[in-house]
Every structure is written in C-alpha cells, then in structure tokens.
Amino acid sequence: MPVQAIVFDLDGVLIDSEPVWEDVRRAYVAEHGGRWLPDTQDRLMGMSTLEWAAYIANDLVDGVTSEDVAYEVVDRMSQRYQDGLPLLPGAEAAVRRMAEYRPLGLSSSSPRALIDLVLGQLRVDGLFRATVSTEEVDRGKPAPDGYLTVAAQLDVPARTCVAIEDSANGLRSAHAAEMTVIAVPRPAHPPADDALALAAHIADDLDEITPELVEVIHR
Incomplete structure (x- = not known):
C-alpha cells in the first residue's frame, strides 16, 4: 500500500x-x-x-x-x-517538506503542554493533523499505543505510515505499530543495536528525510 x-x-x-x-x-x-x-x-x-x-x-x-x-x-x-528552543538542524525544513508530501502526525513522550509549546514556537502546529502525547494513551514507548492512536486520528492504517524516530524505545514503538521506521540517531544517546536493526533506513540528519527516500524504503 x-x-x-x-x-x-x-x-x-x-x-x-x-x-x-x-x-x-x-x-x-x-x-x-x-x-x-x-x-x-x-x-x-x-x-x-x-x-x-x-x-x-x-x-x-x-x-x-x-x-x-x-x-x-x-x-x-x-x-x-x-x-530558547533547542531546535535540531533541518527540523523546520523537514516538517514543511514532508507536509507538502503527505499528512503529518506526531507521537511524543512529552506532555501535551510541551508539545503544543514547541510546535507553536516553531510555527508548524498547523501542519500536523494529529498529535498524541503518551500521557494520553495507556502505555508509553516502547509500546505501540501512541503511534497506533496517531494513525487512528489520521484515519489511515498504521502500516501505511512512515515514522521518524531516534531512540531505542521510539524505534521499538513505531515498529510494533507496523510502521516503516526511519532512524535519525542522536550521538549522545545512540539506540541499542537491536532497536536500530528495526529501522528501514538510518539517516545521518533530517536533511535526508525526503519524499524520495520514503518512496524507496516503504515497500
């Protein structure tokens, strides 16, 4: 699909x-x-x-x-x-680029107040059609609850979504939801090897996250 x-x-x-x-x-x-x-x-x-x-x-x-x-x-x-927001290089551009390609969702372990604050400060809150905090579901990551809830709110099957993650528990969570996963690991907190192996692609940075990449890895 x-x-x-x-x-x-x-x-x-x-x-x-x-x-x-x-x-x-x-x-x-x-x-x-x-x-x-x-x-x-x-x-x-x-x-x-x-x-x-x-x-x-x-x-x-x-x-x-x-x-x-x-x-x-x-x-x-x-x-x-x-x-001061600790924005990662290429973050706003990646969000805007991918929003032109497909509807966006967000699944975060941050509380709702911080999600809204960050997206509002970035001025990209209007680009996300669904955002879910794990405080709003039964189980946090590595359980798939947050990702499954986002897919449900977007009204699409979870297996047709591509997730962008960095941590071991995040990779496990998105994979457990049957999403195709792109890993963008942070050097300070590298994910465990078994979790990284769940990713369909490992990106060096957010500049790699493009519609072209997504089309290639989502099979």
Missing part, C-alpha cells in the same frame, strides 16, 4: 531536548536528596509523564508524589523552552 502519512517523534528528532530533560530531572533529584542511577536516563527515554514521574517518586526520591514530580519538572521544562 502507498504511504499515507508521515509521523514524527519530537524529542531527539525535531528538538535536542534529551540533554535538557536530563539536566532538569537531575537537578530535581539532587535538590530533593535523591539518587541518580547509572541507567536512569536510558530508562526514562520514551516513558510517558505518568511513568517517569512515578519512577522518580518511587525509585529515586523519597517523600514526594508522582504528581509533585510531574508538575515541577514540566514547569521547569516549559521555562527552559521559553528561554
């Missing part, structure tokens, strides 16, 4: 947000006398707001609720984005 939609991830694909998330969460944990474990950042990537807030409250910090964690961390992230 032909490609019917392109679905972007947000964090690590359009914005270099993982270092910001790590800084903000590390600071929160340190300020509350908690402990940051060696695998904490990798575990947090792809989790929904409810999942990562519960993990911090239950495993890293004593005496706080997951609601407290989520509210304060998301508020700090909003402030950081308002001070």
Whole structure:
C-alpha cells in the first residue's frame, strides 16, 4: 500500500531536548536528596509523564508524589523552552517538506503542554493533523499505543505510515505499530543495536528525510 502519512517523534528528532530533560530531572533529584542511577536516563527515554514521574517518586526520591514530580519538572521544562528552543538542524525544513508530501502526525513522550509549546514556537502546529502525547494513551514507548492512536486520528492504517524516530524505545514503538521506521540517531544517546536493526533506513540528519527516500524504503 502507498504511504499515507508521515509521523514524527519530537524529542531527539525535531528538538535536542534529551540533554535538557536530563539536566532538569537531575537537578530535581539532587535538590530533593535523591539518587541518580547509572541507567536512569536510558530508562526514562520514551516513558510517558505518568511513568517517569512515578519512577522518580518511587525509585529515586523519597517523600514526594508522582504528581509533585510531574508538575515541577514540566514547569521547569516549559521555562527552559521559553528561554530558547533547542531546535535540531533541518527540523523546520523537514516538517514543511514532508507536509507538502503527505499528512503529518506526531507521537511524543512529552506532555501535551510541551508539545503544543514547541510546535507553536516553531510555527508548524498547523501542519500536523494529529498529535498524541503518551500521557494520553495507556502505555508509553516502547509500546505501540501512541503511534497506533496517531494513525487512528489520521484515519489511515498504521502500516501505511512512515515514522521518524531516534531512540531505542521510539524505534521499538513505531515498529510494533507496523510502521516503516526511519532512524535519525542522536550521538549522545545512540539506540541499542537491536532497536536500530528495526529501522528501514538510518539517516545521518533530517536533511535526508525526503519524499524520495520514503518512496524507496516503504515497500
């Protein structure tokens, strides 16, 4: 079946947000006398707001609720984005280029407030016909819930979509939804080899994301 939609991830694909998330969460944990474990950042990537807030409250910090964690961390992230959006090279051009080709969706582990803030600041919010936060579905990445929900909102079969992802859990999520996946790995947080193997194409940067590439890899 032909490609019917392109679905972007947000964090690590359009914005270099993982270092910001790590800084903000590390600071929160340190300020509350908690402990940051060696695998904490990798575990947090792809989790929904409810999942990562519960993990911090239950495993890293004593005496706080997951609601407290989520509210304060998301508020700090909003402030950081308002001070300056960590846009990745080629992000806006890639979105506009692919929007001329097929309808766009977005599946992100960021909370709704941050998704809307980022897309609004980029002035591309009107180009996305469907956006889903994993806080709005039952399970975060690597489960396929977010991607399946985007496809449903776009009213297209998930297998006719091409997803753009960077992280191991994101690649697993889109692949589990039966989407064709393009990986754009971030050097600071390279995906696991088994997850990267799920990608139909591994791109060096967003400039590679073109309608021509999508037509070649979606078989």
